[in-house]
Amino acid sequence: MADDYVRRTAITRLVVTDEQRELLEETVSAWKRGCQIATDMAWGKCNAKSDVQPLAYETVREQTDLGSQHAVLATHQAAQAITGCIERQSNGKKVSKPTFTAPTVKYDTRTMTLFDDDTVSLSTTQSRVRCELALPDADDGYQRQYLDSDEWSVTESTLTARDGDYFLHIGFRRHKNDTERNTAEDGTVLGVDLGIENLAVTSTAYFFSGRELAHNLREFEKVRAGLQQTGTRSAHRTLERSSGRELRYVRDVLHRASNAIVAEAVRYGCDVIAFEDLTHIRDQTGASWGHRWAFRTLYEQVVYKAEAEGIAVKQVGSAHTSTRCAECGFTASENRSNRNDFRCLNCGAEANADYNAAKNIGMRYVRRGQQSSRRTGNSQLALKSGMVTPSGGFTAHPDGFEAEFTDKPNPPRANPSG
Template identity: 75%
Template sequence: MASDYVRRTAITRLSVDDEQRELLEETITEWRRGCQIATDMAWEKCRAKRDVQSLAYDSVREETALGSQHAILATHQAAEAINSCLERRTDGKPVSKPTFTAPTVTYDARSMTLFDDDTVSLSTSDSRVRCPLVLPDDEDGYQRQFLDSDEWSVTESTLTVRDGDFFLHLGFRRHKTDAERDTAEDGTVLGVDLGVENLVVTSTASFVSGRRLTHRLCEFENVRAGLQQTGTRSAHRTLTRASGRQLRYIRDIAHRAANDIVAEARRFDCDVIAFEDLTGIRDRTNAAWGHRWTFRTIYEYVEYKAEAAGISVQQVDSANTLVRCAECGFTSAANRRSRAHFQCQECGTEANADYNAAKNVGLRYVRRGQQSSRRTGDSQLALKSGTVTPNGQFSAYPDGFEAEFTDNPERSVTSSD
């Protein structure tokens, strides 16, 4: 996802009085209503994401207490939420309409103003409120590097409520330097596969289990279905609280997974982290509704965490990464014996299916160099025991990593320990 900007988020608690609290809570409620109104209208009539604002803006303004800018932002939020649904519906696939229950509201430069005295002015459903930011005493704190810098400018931010406190997720961006704009065309690549059984698998054989997340998502889906069927005001309040907890849980899981991916890339001195194109990943992985959101959140977190470490993040075509043998290239659905087991029908290589897919993702990026006039084709894929070039040349790590037979069937490296 190419961008001319580096983006960061600084989470800051707000100090609010009782009157401000009431206004902000009402704004969050009206925001959710506005997003839902726009979604309901677009669900019935829209065939493209760009049509949502023109269709729903007037209704959002008439039926909620949102100001004009928040009404626009609500239609944008609805458009993002139903975009993938429209794609699936066009393809004749089953879809369910998005619902908005999280206690959040989006702000941009027109609806939010930061002041030099460490206060922020926020539009509400009635009037603006000006609240102090609760910042750490340390002048070199994380938020200060953005608030006190002329390089960083404020961009779209999110206000949320957690355990009775208001938190502002301040978005910042700055232009990339020339060095940052020239991504690592040639270098070491870490391949990443996202899935259900294993949430994350890297080409260096690092695994993050997805079983606990799957269990939690199934539990929440059962609770949500029961509360929606009940339909009472009390059930709606309970669903709102449960949705907030679920959102925080998924974000925590995504942060941990993203940290693991970036740490693995740094451990193996990688210049690029390669993901498969996330479009249609729900269908490819047969994932539940919450997984797709988790996958995209992990990707977004990795993007900004990797940028801070000087690592580029790229996406590659996902075609056949699940059924292609990373060793010999033979591609057949018969290779994928089960969700967890891969066995090549041509060369006999056996491996964990997600690990094989992670290597295919990385190899697809590595092999781009052979088709690009701008690149030398000198990139290499990081494996557990060494690296492999686009032509299949394997080089063991000199400092003695433990080898895994699926890295290179004809060559093994033993640990120096």
């Protein structure tokens, strides 16, 4: 049973040739298409792996170049995504059919083999490719604690394409010991803070600006107020057209933001995306009604898009996330002197205020697994530079994978689309 295991992910860059890169690109494309075909066929009919596989397997094989095992895995991925939608719908949430856009491919022990010489063999749409793992020179690199251990075994892994490079998120698991059996949460967590200046900031230091959205919402509100005051039929028709434009614009922004958040979770091998409780977010941020609606819509979009990637989305309590120091835990309203800047009066740590809050939100979820008297949680928080545990344990990401750490906003990244 999955609950009997502790799971970890070791992110490792692959050294690939141009020929191998081309084969992997073809496989990523075929994988996304295979998952979508299976989802389209099963949507509204079934969601169990044992039902989706016989329904869609042959069609996936016929309409893609995926091998037999990858076709099976694609049907399983579709089943998982549909199941997530059904669970969300049972909780009264609106759902839509999952779409697969992330540049990833799932691998299992049949489609991937790790070798003792630090290479990995991966199935593609044509033939297997054997690539070198770009591991650190030090024997105590964080991947080694899993690769060289008899306690940890390889399980389902994910290949991710990014800026022409390929990163293998190698999945490992080990049996829980007796004191870990009742742990509530395990895995890697991405914290997300929502706000006005920055619509969304993640614990991995991804900043999605909210300035343009805030400005346009204010302008739309002025136009709406003027038209409502006029009260003529012509003004009413203009109001309807204006509202339609506003809605389309906001939905487009939220679509791009939700894609970016889910892509960040995939990039860092996260199992959970954690938001703060949205119940009182209007009071906490001073947001207008339009912003409050936007926050909730963004959250709902992340939920259904994350489901397609097998990532859970949770909410945690919002108390003191904006005034607590993510480094030392000292909490005081004076720590946050203005909307953008955070400086701890206790330890002197300085950070962007929204980024500090995102780390607090993610760590609050991580600590859920430590709330029992035995405090046996095994979750970890994803940061730009590596993974951190509540006890202060830290493992850095491999060279070449977001190696530079910063507490300040990054230059804008291209927003994912699709």
